[in-house]
Amino acid sequence: MSEDKTYTPPKVWRWDTESGGKFANINRPIAGATHDQELPTGKHPLQLHSLGTPNGVKVTIMLEELLELGVSDAEYDAFLIDISEGQQFGSGFVEINPNSKIPALLDRSVSPNVRVFESGAILLYLGEKFGHFYPKAQDKMAECLSWLFWQMGSAPYLGGGFGHFYAYAPEKYEYPINRFSMEVKRQLDVLNRNLSDRKYLCGNDYTIADIATYPWYGYLVLHNIYEAAEFLDVASYKNVVRWAKEIEKRPAVLRGRRVNKTWGPDEEQLKERHSSKDF
Numbered sequence: 001m002s003e004d005k006t007y008t009p010p011k012v013w014r015w016d017t018e019s020g021g022k023f024a025n026i027n028r029p030i031a032g033a034t035h036d037q038e039l040p041t042g043k044h045p046l047q048l049h050s051l052g053t054p055n056g057v058k059v060t061i062m063l064e065e066l067l068e069l070g071v072s073d074a075e076y077d078a079f080l081i082d083i084s085e086g087q088q089f090g091s092g093f094v095e096i097n098p099n100s101k102i103p104a105l106l107d108r109s110v111s112p113n114v115r116v117f118e119s120g121a122i123l124l125y126l127g128e129k130f131g132h133f134y135p136k137a138q139d140k141m142a143e144c145l146s147w148l149f150w151q152m153g154s155a156p157y158l159g160g161g162f163g164h165f166y167a168y169a170p171e172k173y174e175y176p177i178n179r180f181s182m183e184v185k186r187q188l189d190v191l192n193r194n195l196s197d198r199k200y201l202c203g204n205d206y207t208i209a210d211i212a213t214y215p216w217y218g219y220l221v222l223h224n225i226y227e228a229a230e231f232l233d234v235a236s237y238k239n240v241v242r243w244a245k246e247i248e249k250r251p252a253v254l255r256g257r258r259v260n261k262t263w264g265p266d267e268e269q270l271k272e273r274h275s276s277k278d279f
């Protein structure tokens with residue numbers, strides 16, 4: 001006899017710490033700091049507190065791209081926030097990101113210092129501050145903002161939706177896997193069609209929209225994230241594969257991908273970055 005797994009929600013949801021899944025130990029339904037923990041400070045104007053996940057890598061790629069162009073004011077210290085250890089709930093981190101998620105940036109080159117959280121906001125802040133990878137002409141800016149916000153709105157379906165249920169949930173459930181596979185394949189098709197007649201997401205120029213999108217959808221088509229390459233038939237999105245390979249050749253991208261990464265082959269890891277010599 002098969003067990004009936006239909007779930008009837010109770011009248012009021014309560015926090016069940018035994019809910020399971022890969023990140024169950026760090027998920028909580030309340031915001032705010034859990035403990036006192038000051039953040040370290042380095043010598044550079046920009047202080048990044050992050051981890052080498054796709055959202056973190058967006059920012060380290062941007063900073064490395066700026067440095068590659070010779071923008072020395074973009075020098076940064078990248079400190080590690082180990083989210084599996086709950087460091088995103090330390091008081092110092094919560095002060096610069098009340099949402100307790102990496103990445104978060106503190107700009108000490110201005111007084112008072114400026115905090116920026118949300119990877120899309122950080123890319124925009126840096127793009128505007130340094131005048132690179134963010135077009136100034138209004139039509140191009142509108143296209144860039146559209147794709148940047150497309151990425152910010154779409155990737156949670158890939159990570160929190162598809163990735164969670166396909167790779168991390170304690171059991172495989174058909175309904176959410178179908179639902180999010182459908183959406184992720186639709187998103188890949190959106191990208192594939194957009195890239196059919198342009199080199200980058202917004203046209204001929206490489207922008208913060210590409211920098212934001214590559215670590216999610218580029219990794220998906222080139223690096224088998226969630227071990228789902230075959231399941232999603234990612235190779236069939238040929239324009240996305242071509243675009244991701246193009247981006248991946250960039251020296252700044254190769255460096256940015258390593259920063260705050262503490263897993264994978266040794267040569268791909270760089271726990272903290274305080275100087276270009278660290279690579």
Ligand SMILES: N[C@@H](CCC(=O)N[C@@H](CS)C(=O)NCC(=O)O)C(=O)O
Pocket residue numbers: 026027053054055056083088100101102103117118119120
């Ligand atoms: N929308 C946010 C998402 C950031 C995010 O989800 N960060 C994850 C790692 S990729 C995190 O810090 N998770 C810790 C937690 O949820 O407690 C952004 O783009 O910055």
